[in-house]
Amino acid sequence: MSDLTRTQVFDTLRRNALDVVPELDPAAFAAERTLSELGCNSIDRAEIVTLTMEELGIVVPVHEFQQGYDIATLVDVMLKHA
């Protein structure tokens, strides 16, 4: 278990989401929303999650991901493997 915090994972996800989908509204990036509600398509979502895992050095087994997760759940899944 590394010392990664929720905030670090959340911020990294948000930064990558804004990189991949620049037109995304930063204010709308909230824990209870899903990436697709924010306008990210399936390719964008895979890209955001992959970039975040690479950057944080986290490997989450594929079966732990599921479509429709909100951002808080994505953070939880990543923290579990940090």
Added chain:
Amino acid sequence: MRPIGIEALDVHPGLLQIAASDVFAGRGLDAGRFGNLTMSRRSVALPFEDPVTNAVNAAAPLLDRLGPDVRDRIELLVTTSESGIDYSKSIASYVHRYLGLGRNCRLVEMKQACYSATAALQLALAQTASGFSEGAKALVVATDVSLADARAEYAEPATGTGAVAMLVGDEPRVLTVDQGAFGTYSFETLDSARPAPDLDIADVDRSLLAYLECLGGSFADYCSRVEGADFVRTFDHLAMHTPFAGMVKAGHRRMMRELGAAAGPEVEADFARRVAPSLVYPGEVGNLFSGSLYLALAALIDQVRPADPARVGLFSYGSGCSSEFFSGVIGADSTAALAETRIAERIAGRGRLDFAEYDALLDETRGCLRPDRHRRVDHEPHLALLDRVVDRPKILALAAIEDYHRRYEWI
């Protein structure tokens, strides 16, 4: 080492098509997501088409061109499919009969979602390389049907129907395989599956992440076997399993970022040059499931029309999941071999459907894999649709199911 590989390749791209934009409009899908799919059209099946007819309609023209000598040397027939029609009896057994192949031939059907054709190709290559039966050929036919309807949402406009047939042996004209150059990567997950004869399920996010992980993992394994292999420099072209173009683009971008240290315009340019030619037929036909990678290979050769040897990196992925990255060489012979098949003409010659006609066909075609005890298939109501096909060849069609036995006829 003696060259081995794909000697001939042919495609049954379906007989009918619908514009992807018509499916979007007909279903009320968000047009803003259209660009992500990069689809022009998709093939649509008729009620008398099934995995057997698709396979035979892909392989028959190939065998007709090669003549009886080659046909008599086919000692292995593998059909690969995620569209099985029986728990025990193989699609291959029907295909063997209706292609009129000889009795001294191994028959088998293989399944591992969209990856299976590559496993079959490796089996066929192993038969060739073993030298146990000098000059023997193998026929691999990747054949599937679409079950996509409104339930499939954004996958519906991208899902095709058809088959790819490949003859494998020691006189490779289409693709000379780099022997021993491969990498595999597999693990259990449930990203997409067909748990019943009329039901597809998929978790889009899990599937994309599995595809990306497998591309990285299989290429890393390839590199452990091929000294000096480099994603950017080793391959003149790339062909990948193509459920829709966006997935291939995401895969390429990830590999370039990780292994090419490239981003932005450089990645776009590399994609346009090395990958985009392979997407032309998949963008017309839709996802062919087990035949998808080989439809992409056909497109690549027909688009690039190589005059000199060029190395292709191939990535095969099947949900569930299993994957392989391997490579081979195409050249002037490949260009000539593919030109004989007139795939582009046949794709262009498909009959066009409007949304209402397409939607009406789905009610019948959805049940095409159901193992009914008895079923009569009336061709008559659909013959007018067949008249829309330009230069339609004679095709095998399902006529009836009698006591679970499928009966076919040429129409």
